[in-house]
C-alpha cells in the first residue's frame with residue numbers, strides 16, 4: 001500500500017498484483033519476452049539437458065553441480081528416501097477420503113515435529129532439511145497413491161535416479177524412457193517460479209523466524225488451491241467432462257458464458273503465454289504418441305484454439321501437464337502432490353534466501369468496517 005500524492009487515500013494493490021516486494025537471485029520471469037530463467041539459465045534448456053537433481057543443486061547452491069557435487073547430492077538423496085515407522089503409521093491413519101495434498105501437508109508437518117534440529121536455521125541445516133524433504137516426498141506421494149488403490153507401498157530402489165525411482169515406487173516398474181524423460185521435464189519446469197503464491201507463503205512464514213517445515217507446510221496449503229497448483233488436476237477433470245474433441249468448443253462457450261474460469265489458462269505474470277508450455281506440450285505429444293492415445297491431445301488443441309479465439313488467453317503449464325500425468329498413469333488427485341515434489345526445490349531455495357536477508361513481511365490494509373463504537377450491553 002502506498003499513499004497517493006493527491007490525497008491520504010491509500011492505493012490498494014488487490015492481490016499484490018504488480019507489487020515488487022523484494023529481490024531474488026533464484027529465478028527471473030520476463031513476461032514481455034516469455035522468458036523464465038533459473039539462476040540465469042533458460043528453463044527450456046535446463047529441461048532438455050539437465051536432470052532434476054542437477055536443477056535442485058542449481059536452485060539451492062546457485063550453480064549447476066560438478067560431477068563430484070552431483071554424486072554427493074545423489075548419494076545423500078538416495079540415503080534419505082525411506083520413511084520411518086512412525087511416519088508410515090501416521091500416513092496409514094489419515095483417512096483415504098481426504099485429498100492427497102492433505103497427506104503431503106501432514107507428513108511434512110510431522111517430519112518437522114520429528115526433527116531435533118527443526119528450529120536450527122543455519123545455511124547447512126536448511127540445506128539438510130531441504131534435501132530430506134526432497135528425498136522423502138516421492139516415497140510419501142507414491143505410497144499414498146498405492147494405498148488408495150489398495151496396494152502395498154514399494155520401497156525406494158537405491159540403484160535408480162530420482163525420477164525412475166519415483167515411477168518405480170508408483171507403478172512397480174520403470175516405464176519407457178520417453179515417459180521417464182517427459183516426467184523429468186515436468187519436474188524441472190515446475191521447480192521454481194519467483195514470488196508465486198505458495199513461495200510467497202513460505203517466505204512470509206520464514207520472515208517471522210519460524211522453521212523451514214512450517215514454511216513448507218504453509219506453501220503446500222497455498223499450492224493446493226485450484227487457482228494455483230490445483231489447476232493441473234482441474235484441467236484433467238475438465239477434459240474428462242469434455243470427453244470428445246468435437247464437444248470442446250461448446251463446453252468452453254458454456255463455461256465462459258457462465259463467467260467461470262477455465263482451468264489451465266491465464267497467469268498472473270504471463271499475459272502472452274507461459275514460457276514453459278511449448279516444452280511440456282511436446283512432452284504431452286511424445287507420451288501420447290508412445291501410448292497411442294491421442295484423445296487428450298485433440299481436446300487440448302481444440303480448447304487452446306477456441307480459448308484463443310474467444311478470449312486471447314493462453315494456456316499455463318498446468319494445461320499440458322494434467323493430461324500428460326494422466327497418460328502416464330497417475331491418479332488425478334496425485335497431480336498436485338507431484339507438483340509439490342518439484343516445487344519443494346524452489347520453495348526451500350527461497351526460504352534460504354529469505355533467512356539470509358530477512359525482513360518481517362507485514363503489509364498494511366485499509367480498514368473498511370464499521371466506525372469505532374461502544375460495546376454497550378452484551379448478552
Ligand SMILES: CC(=O)SCCNC(=O)CCNC(=O)[C@H](O)C(C)(C)COP(=O)(O)OP(=O)(O)OC[C@H]1O[C@@H](n2cnc3c(N)ncnc32)[C@H](O)[C@@H]1OP(=O)(O)O
Nearest residue numbers: 226227228229231260261262263264265266267268316318
Ligand atoms: C502453476 C500455476 O499456478 S499457473 C496458474 C494456474 N491456475 C489456473 O489455471 C486457474 C485459471 N486461471 C485463473 O484463474 C487466472 O488466470 C489466474 C488466477 C491464474 C491469474 O489471474 P489474475 O492475474 O488475477 O487475472 P484475472 O483473474 O484478473 O484475469 C484477468 C481477466 O482475464 C480473465 N481470465 C483470466 N484467466 C481466465 C481463465 N482461466 N478463464 C477465463 N477467464 C480468465 C478474467 O476473468 C479477467 O477478465 P475480466 O477483466 O473481464 O474480469
Ligand SMILES: O=C([O-])CC(=O)C(=O)O
Nearest residue numbers: 192193195196197268269
Ligand atoms: O507464478 C505463479 O503465479 C504461479 C506459479 O507458481 C507458476 O506459474 O509456476
